[in-house]
Amino acid sequence: MKRAIAVHRKAVEFDPENAPAHTNLGIALSHNKDVAGAIAQHQKAIELNPRYAIAYNNLGIALKDKGDFDGAIAAYRKALELDPNDAPAYSNLGIVYRAKRNLDGAIAAYRKALEIDPSYAKAHYNLGLALNDAKDLDGAIAAYRKAIDCDPKLSQPYNNLGNTLREKKDLHGALAALQKTIALEPTEATAHNNLGHVLRDMGDLDGALAVTSQ
Numbered sequence: 670m671k672r673a674i675a676v677h678r679k680a681v682e683f684d685p686e687n688a689p690a691h692t693n694l695g696i697a698l699s700h701n702k703d704v705a706g707a708i709a710q711h712q713k714a715i716e717l718n719p720r721y722a723i724a725y726n727n728l729g730i731a732l733k734d735k736g737d738f739d740g741a742i743a744a745y746r747k748a749l750e751l752d753p754n755d756a757p758a759y760s761n762l763g764i765v766y767r768a769k770r771n772l773d774g775a776i777a778a779y780r781k782a783l784e785i786d787p788s789y790a791k792a793h794y795n796l797g798l799a800l801n802d803a804k805d806l807d808g809a810i811a812a813y814r815k816a817i818d819c820d821p822k823l824s825q826p827y828n829n830l831g832n833t834l835r836e837k838k839d840l841h842g843a844l845a846a847l848q849k850t851i852a853l854e855p856t857e858a859t860a861h862n863n864l865g866h867v868l869r870d871m872g873d874l875d876g877a878l879a880v881t882s883q
Contacts, residue, residue: 673697681710688718692727699731707731722751726758733765741765756786760795767799775799790820797826801833809833824853828860835867843867 677694684690695710711728714721729744745762748755763778779796782789797812813830816823831846844867850860865881868874 674701686717688714688721692724695727704731704734720751722748722755729761738765738769754785756782756789760792763795772799772803788819790816790823793819794826806833806837824850832863840867840871
């Protein structure tokens with residue numbers, strides 16, 4: 670990551686009026702947990718090009734990471750004003766709404782992202798999380814399964830699908846989903862823990878102990 674930051678800093682030094690170069694540096698800084706530096710770079714990109722929707726979207730991500738949810742919402746809304754078909758901006762908006770416990774807003778934002786891009790696996794997954802929070806377990810299950818259909822290599826939808834199926838008392842379905850999570854991410858501790866709960870519910874105490882001790 671330090672190498673990526675150095676490369677992007679060099680690009681900014683070479684062409685300081687290049688808005689995308691500042692945005693790319695901001696993204697690299699975000700990945701390195703330098704939130705303040707990322708915000709400064711995205712703001713510079715916007716100063717250079719006030720109609721640069723991508724910069725507003727990435728500014729929103731950095732502000733969300735800072736904990737400035739209202740600032741993040743304003744940035745995402747500006748990105749969407751400039752580019753109404755920006756599915757990631759809608760999905761990111763949903764993430765912040767969910768963090769603020771505005772579940773109706775989150776669900777609407779995720780559904781808008783999916784209206785634009787029906788194959789957006791992470792938006793299906795995030796929709797599932799919000800629906801689960803809203804106690805719409807059937808809706809959450811459908812969303813997790815859609816995420817899996819769109820990207821079978823994502824482990825998180827399987828994990829949350831397993832948890833929700835367990836809530837619905839579908840222990841065999843939960844078992845299969847959590848075993849798939851572990852097949853994709855063998856070191857995922859929460860999946861091992863969740864699988865242990867399911868095995869315990871099924872009466873397999875030895876299996877539960879073996880899974881949770883791994």
